[in-house]
Amino acid sequence: MYQEIILDHYKNPHGRGLREPYDAESFQVNPTCGDEVTLRLKVTDGKVADVSYEGQGCSISQASTSVLTDLVTGHTVGEALSTMDAFVELMQGRGTVEPDEDVLEDGVAFAGVAKYPARVKCALLGWMAFKDALARTSNEVEA
């Protein structure tokens, strides 16, 4: 389950730290273990301009958020959402979903985590924060 890619992202996380400016911020917590992430999102011209985050948690939750920033930054909101759907599908597949490396890149390393139901929430923590922040951004744009 602990692929080298996961450990690399854990030890050297990408995009970590909270940055300005941002359109929306989301705080997510895993109530079963207390892991936390605060994630900020900046969307410019329909594209994810920046994802910044702080958090405390296990290697899985921290590495998965690091991978998230790689996968969504610079992409359109639509592309980011479809990448998120692919990652969520992989994580909820109990190890039966074959990940598409073209879509998920380093995210494929989490395929093994999907076999451990207790850890799936860890892997999704940052992604849930991203989803929530994105929803808040759209609300603000609409408002």
Place this chain on the structure above:
Amino acid sequence: MTTTTANTTPLDVAAVRADFPILSRTVRDGKPLVYLDSGATSQRPLPVLDAERRFLETSNAAVHRGAHQLAEEATDAYEGARAKIADFVGATPGELVFTKNATEAINLVAYAMSNAATAGDDAKRFVVGPGDEIVVTEMEHHANLVPWQQLCQRTGAVLRWFPVTAEGRLDLSGIDELITERTKVVAFAHQSNVLGTVNPVGTLVRKAREVGALVLLDACQSVPHFAVNFRELDVDFAVFSGHKMLAPSGIGVLYGRRELLEAMPPFLTGGSMIELVRMEGSTFAPPPQKFEAGVPMTSQAVGLGAAVDYLNAIGMDRVAAHEHRLAERALNGLKEIPGVRIIGPPDTVDRGATVAFVVDGVHPHDAGQVLDSLGIAVRVGHHCAWPLHRSCGIPATVRATFYLYNELSEVDELVNGVREAQRFFGVA
């Protein structure tokens, strides 16, 4: 009768383990199971499983209703279990209420107290309102914290709490300011489910008596592990759960002093708990029935009775002595590892076999995962004691909890497993 002759012969752990089929299974690609999570739930021995099955195969019926033979036998089995369990904790059967679990037992008291405002003169002593205070501790399991927060919210009372020292003991220095004439309830854990600390019941009870407050003891982590006598401890209420003491889940126990249970209004109402029902209103059965609305769990009660027989046959003193050895070995073994910090008292004085720790540079989840890959089942997270972890400045811990069926060699496997986790994450 409770065994009074202290049997000091060390436990024959191999013989005990033979009674627990699950302990001989393997996990994670053939690793022998090292089960160190009994603080979350314990495993059940064959005599408990057999008792449940025998009851269901021969006597199953709804208790306290029906006049047929099975109903009689089921009622006898249910009430017989109650008598045994009551005796095990120094109570009489009428003082022992069966609940779904210990959490429900605490909620029962908290809700009965907010029902007291409209329950007549008998219930007056349970009324809580503005100006009153409920005192808990910072080391409580959420089950002995949230119901009191909610009671305060419903009634306008104020929640106060004892802090915890750096060594994981209750800080009693402010006891005279915390437990005062305003205090209605003092609720605390007998043994912390994280720190392993055994709290000074006598000191807290004496202070509560001085000011006329009621005492509720969360005995979930004590009754399974050493001899506990609620009458001698002089507490007003106490709770514990079946599944942490070799018995089925789905059964918990509320102990209450007889005169309190008689005066306290019910929480859940309906069938079984009534005396007389008219369309205009109802009167209630005497305790414990007053607090057992609906058809109760039965095979679970029988199973808990069998668990008490099992523990009595071994002797709680021997169980406690064995766990003391396990705790000592675990504390010594873990303390020797650089980068490992015990969260809780560092020695075995007034301390049970619950050992929580953190490993520098390895998140508890990750440590737990490495241990799991070695077949070692521990718990990771905040163990339903989030405020305690926050007060220690840590988000989570790894927790190993031991019971009578654990071998000393399993402690060594835990210690080696922690070293392995350090190596894996490059912090050794």
